[in-house]
Amino acid sequence: MSAPTLNATRPVPAGRTIPTAKPAGTAALAGTGYLLRFMLRRNRVRLIAWTGSLALFCGYYVVAIGAVYPNAADRQNRAASIGNAGGTLLAGPGYGLEDYTVGRMFANEMSLWLMVLLATMNILLIARNTRAEESSGRLEMVRALPVGRHAGSVAAFLVVVIADAAFVLFGSLLMIGSGKLAATDTVVLLTGVMLTGLVLAGITTVTGHLTVHSRAASGLAFAVLGGAVLIRGIGDIQQVHGSWLSWLSPIAWAQQTRPYAEVRLWPLGLSLAAIAITLAVGAVLATRRDLGGALLRGRIGPAAAAPSLATPFALVFRQQRSALVWWLVGCVAMFGPAGLFLGTDSGASLQDIATQNELTSTIFGDDPIAAFLAIMMLHNALAVAIFTTAAVLRIKPEEDEGRLGLGLSRSTSRTAWLLAHLSVAGIGALVLLFLGGALPLWVGSSLSGGHTALPTLLASAGAFALGVAVLITFTTALYAWAPRLSPLAWVLCALVVVERFFGTVLHLPAAVKVLSPFWWVGDYPKADLDPVHLIALGTVSAVLAAVAVTGFRRRDLAAG
């Protein structure tokens, strides 16, 4: 090893720019390209899986609706069934319903879902590459390198921009190629979807500065996304093609470009402005805080544990308590207002739509309110499915980071720990289904003079609880037997969503449908509950729980 002498050790190589001479703005971004390449490499599997499956879904959907609705009359029937309150809530503002082409159908019915999925990817990626890096302590080491203050956040945002742009490119190619859709409208539609996704990415950049944990940062961003979905839905129901309320939601900005029906670009200016604002706010917040710090300070807690904090269950519940409370707040905020919609006036207007349109009445049954309720309870149950899957999977980092081993070194059994996680998820599911879904809907409906029967809502919540039980026990069993594969539990969640919302449109084979626990629940109260189905769900979850316990008692724990 060469032994250079004092102070003559490292001559600055000729030609190397001296960064101090650069303006501060450039120094703050030093190393962005380097971090970007690293993030792309580190997330490559994730990025390819997300963007690839989203782009493929676009192409497949175009092909599928071409097959299911081969001629204009079929599509017109579909337009009639979607042009009501429930349809508007799940789809879009309904431009071009009078001549429902494949493109218009895609724009109206798919753009919302694409935006939700793309925004979910963006939120998770930003949180993972910014706040999670920071709270793990890795960012501290990276920031000790010659790397600018904003380089990390900018690189994380660019990762998302690249992924989204790839989605726009491949999605457009597949849609234009498979459905012969107008190229301009397709690109405008997917660009609008991308920009809405980037608005949410920008919001996550901001929330990452507010909270210490990446989970809380992404949670706040998901709350904004949920609010955006709800506001757009209510706004579009209030007035054909959207009221002023719709325009408050980034979801609307993409839908209001009216792809395949008099396309216009200016609403995307709102998205661009929102992206610029969130990034500017994020940059200002970044310079105002210390590494590892957050603008919302953590509170201090009690010095001694409550007497009840003695069992594995109590500990797991304590860890997940605040998440559950926030989910409950979110559900009440979502379904309370939705219940107001079931009042006499709106109920009458729903009824009007149904009687005016023969086809709607056949699809929605005699009771459009029941159909609306079914959709609301399904939304609630899907939210619960996401909550419970995340809740069960929290045992994985407990194991990987050695906390589970520490817990098991006390005189507690593996079964106790596994069942603790399982039952906390189960209790959370019951709380969210009954107190977050059924009750707020009933209260909202009663306040606005509706006549929704509480027992109907409770029965629906109870049926979905059995469906959620299968999801919980499946996730637990997957974790118990093959912990490395446990994130695949999300695939079952995705299957449930696809089956419920697109099962009919996509003509999913029955063999696939039966894999979705919510298919067994059905469309209650629009259709009756089948006791045999419910017993089957209960039996399957009991078996899966037993399988989970058996597996968890057999395998090695991961080294902490």
Add this chain to the structure above:
Amino acid sequence: MSENPVEVVDLHKSFGSVKALDGLRLTVRPGEVAGFLGPNGAGKSTTIRVLLGLQRADSGTARLFGGDAWRDAVSLHRRLAYVPGDVSLWPNLTGGETIDYLTRLHDSADGRSERSRRKAELLERFELDPTKKARTYSKGNRQKVALVAAFLIDPELYIFDEPTSGLDPLMEAVFTEQVQQVKNAGKAVLLSSHILSEVEKLCDTVTIIRGGRTVESGTLAELRHLTRTAVSVVVTRNPAAIAGLPGVHDVTVSEGEGVSTVDLSVDNARMGSVLTALADLDVRGLTATPPSLEELFRRHYGGNAAADESRRLEVVS
């Protein structure tokens, strides 16, 4: 221009109502290995984070090579390497990949092949398998990854925040060796540590902090001067007179067969006169133990008498 690698003056930093740093001073001169000592929560890591521009001081100056630690962070970081006390790595990268990632932003003065040769050398010395994924590394191995990356950069200043936590004694020795090497090469080192023997072995100067302020700083020799040397002496004549000498403390005498063993501690400034007095007592054996950093440390943080006693017994035996 030879600015000090580290110059911290009157640094203040609060987190809410908690004062983390309260007028801290710290200097590391070129070519110097500076120990940075303090109990948990004294503000060592906060100081280092301020120096790295990761946290912003409320007031005071924190300069590296004369540049402002916050404003000029990027250019300053080209000239330093940092190893945190608790290294967290990307679970699905191998150790070798991580080392490359952490070093590639620094220019290599001696070319790529030379760097990969030195990487192999350091990996061998630290006995680290670079092909394993970081998720399988133990704490000590994660620490080694960060240490290899730091030594590979070959910067002008090393900042170590308790770098040997989690290393076994053999690896600690390798670390000590490496620091000696960079010291011989004229590099500056700021070493925050709890391991006093490590600091004693390596450091030219020591800064001791407590509650966010500097309570003692100077060269090890200067600091030792302020303390006492433990002396154990075996004599045949009556040692009673010794206890009365100025600068002599804690005298205990134990009688043996024809000899007395006397344990005492002596202010370093009075050592000469005490030795003269001892010479008259027909000395058969003498052990003198220089004051350790541990004693310094205890003096500042309130020692524990029993531990003190057991240490003295060790010295005698």
